[in-house]
Amino acid sequence: MSEKLKLQNYIRPALELPNKQKELLLHSCCAPCSGEIIEALASSNIKTTVYFYNPNIHPVDEYEIRKDENRRFCEKVGFDCIDGDYDKDKWFERIKGLEDEPERGARCTKCFDMRFERSALFAHENGFNIFATTLGISRWKDMNQINESGNRAAARYENILFWDFNWRKQGGSSRMIEISKREHFYQQEYCGCVYSLRDTNRWRRKNNKDRIIRGVKFY
Numbered sequence: 001m002s003e004k005l006k007l008q009n010y011i012r013p014a015l016e017l018p019n020k021q022k023e024l025l026l027h028s029c030c031a032p033c034s035g036e037i038i039e040a041l042a043s044s045n046i047k048t049t050v051y052f053y054n055p056n057i058h059p060v061d062e063y064e065i066r067k068d069e070n071r072r073f074c075e076k077v078g079f080d081c082i083d084g085d086y087d088k089d090k091w092f093e094r095i096k097g098l099e100d101e102p103e104r105g106a107r108c109t110k111c112f113d114m115r116f117e118r119s120a121l122f123a124h125e126n127g128f129n130i131f132a133t134t135l136g137i138s139r140w141k142d143m144n145q146i147n148e149s150g151n152r153a154a155a156r157y158e159n160i161l162f163w164d165f166n167w168r169k170q171g172g173s174s175r176m177i178e179i180s181k182r183e184h185f186y187q188q189e190y191c192g193c194v195y196s197l198r199d200t201n202r203w204r205r206k207n208n209k210d211r212i213i214r215g216v217k218f219y
């Protein structure tokens with residue numbers, strides 16, 4: 001099978017927003033997770049604004065790399081990319097006491113809540129009626145946990161809906177990797193927070209693998 005045919009198999013049917021909405025606010029965590037979703041939305045002619053709000057990412061140079069990669073791809077596709085605050089002190093305050101929780105546990109729920117609450121607020125203040133997140137495309141994440149957080153955040157406002165579309169289906173997961181390779185996105189090796197960096201390195205040490213060297217790996 002040629003490379004072109006393989007790629008064609010991954011292309012989704014055209015997307016449609018629920019409730020006949022015409023414009024989407026897309027919370028994005030990073031370029032690799034958002035690449036496929038952004039392309040699918042662009043090819044479906046859905047007007048989209050990308051919202052990069054991820055104060056969980058540690059340290060700040062890692063945050064800047066992930067943000068710049070995301071912004072670069074938005075520019076290429078022609079989507080606006082909003083730079084949310086890096087209010088990491090509030091993030092640390094919010095997850096206090098949950099530092100030793102495992103990934104997909106209570107710390108991650110708080111982390112999602114904080115990011116989606118701000119996304120819902122931004123949507124509310126800027127005339128969007130619907131928002132979604134790129135976080136669910138990753139197989140490392142618990143989709144129910146993400147959707148519950150998204151719905152909780154949306155419920156704070158009468159006019160805001162969380163779009164819980166399953167981005168992994170219709171070849172989404174495979175195409176996410178294809179696009180990351182095509183675009184040579186930065187390949188982060190831990191979820192984002194200092195605790196995920198610590199725990200990934202602990203796991204690596206236990207399994208005789210090298211520690212993470214940040215900022216050097218690209219698809």
Ligand code: SF4
Nearest residue numbers: 108111191192193196
């Ligand atoms: S592991 Fe990821 S989702 Fe969980 S708290 Fe850390 S950055 Fe947030």
